[in-house]
Amino acid sequence: MNVHEILRRFNLRPRKGLGQNFLVDEVHLARIVAAAELSPEDIVLEIGPGLGTLTTRLAREAGRVIAVELDERMLPILQEVLAEHENVRVIHGDILALDPAELIEQETAFTPSASEPMSYKVVANLPYYIASAAIRHLLEARVPPSLIVLTVQKEVAQRMAALPPRMSILAVSVQFYAEVEIVDRIPAGAFYPAPKVDSAVVRLRRRPQPAVSVENVKGFFRVVRAGFSQRRKQLRNALAAGLGRPAREVTAALEAAGIDPRRRAETLTLEEWGRLAEALLLSHR
Incomplete structure (x- = not known):
């Protein structure tokens, strides 16, 4: 049938x-x-x-x-x-x-x-x-x-x-x-x-292992979600709003990760997200 x-x-x-x-x-x-x-x-x-x-x-x-x-x-x-x-x-x-x-x-x-x-x-x-x-x-x-x-x-x-x-x-x-x-x-x-x-x-x-080696997977995705929460905004503004962190603190983490704070979330590679998450989580300890 x-x-x-x-x-x-x-x-x-x-x-x-x-x-x-x-x-x-x-x-x-x-x-x-x-x-x-x-x-x-x-x-x-x-x-x-x-x-x-x-x-x-x-x-x-x-x-x-x-x-x-x-x-x-x-x-x-x-x-x-x-x-x-x-x-x-x-x-x-x-x-x-x-x-x-x-x-x-x-x-x-x-x-x-x-x-x-x-x-x-x-x-x-x-x-x-x-x-x-x-x-x-x-x-x-x-x-x-x-x-x-x-x-x-x-x-x-x-x-x-x-x-x-x-x-x-x-x-x-x-x-x-x-x-x-x-x-x-x-x-x-x-x-x-x-x-x-x-x-x-x-x-x-x-993958045998995740594409990016991060210490805190939940923290990594928390940063990613915050970055994409306001896609039309620059990363420093989206992350500051999404994570509830001061803009200057977010900007410092972006620069430490080698990422221009004016970029938008859709332009980042997985490796850049990994570096950014580590920098943000490290600065918040």
């Missing part, structure tokens, strides 16, 4: 509030699976399986697939579509409320050890309203995935992969933990119903 037949059979309509746009193009489905670089040993966490069109393809390539679906209406569809795939487990829940590593431990009876640490991959089709929160949730998880393949709005993908002078807080947050690569572009017509904008597939490959 195709997507239209499945929806008619179960008398369902996609929920706009959940950002439900089902990918129906076979070529792009195949590219997503290829981007995940799967082997029979892999454990895959799929977020938002929807009607199971991608899930069935993941199940053929991976050793185990755990699919987390928020919309309970999809559960009977998934049960039927995935009936022949014994290596798939469907969970009804919100990924933002779940610990990915704990979920995998429960569903696979896998016990990590020093000699065999947990390793899993994530494949997800994320609606706009959840994309940033879900990406951060995964990258900052107790045990983050080794590889993440995301289908997101093209604009979100471009923001993740951006470089100076077009950096964003999302780009800094993602690139701090992972290498970013846009591996496919998907036109709106490849989905049903067709969204108003095109999408892209992004592959995030976890």
Whole structure:
């Protein structure tokens, strides 16, 4: 059955509030699976399986697939579509409320050890309203995935992969933990119903260590958030307002980090953010 037949059979309509746009193009489905670089040993966490069109393809390539679906209406569809795939487990829940590593431990009876640490991959089709929160949730998880393949709005993908002078807080947050690569572009017509904008597939490959060595990760991101809090302002003004620090103190930290106080947040590299955070945190001890 195709997507239209499945929806008619179960008398369902996609929920706009959940950002439900089902990918129906076979070529792009195949590219997503290829981007995940799967082997029979892999454990895959799929977020938002929807009607199971991608899930069935993941199940053929991976050793185990755990699919987390928020919309309970999809559960009977998934049960039927995935009936022949014994290596798939469907969970009804919100990924933002779940610990990915704990979920995998429960569903696979896998016990990590020093000699065999947990390793899993994530494949997800994320609606706009959840994309940033879900990406951060995964990258900052107790045990983050080794590889993440995301289908997101093209604009979100471009923001993740951006470089100076077009950096964003999302780009800094993602690139701090992972290498970013846009591996496919998907036109709106490849989905049903067709969204108003095109999408892209992004592959995030976890770095062995964060891109920038900082003593205080929370402090680093506090500085980054402050810097981007007023993007039209010069850094010294945005940071002073965002951190509640005197402008002269912020200016001194910027100069100590070798950064012109008149620059704006989107022009800084990850390395410059690292130096700036260290200078600001050091001056506040």
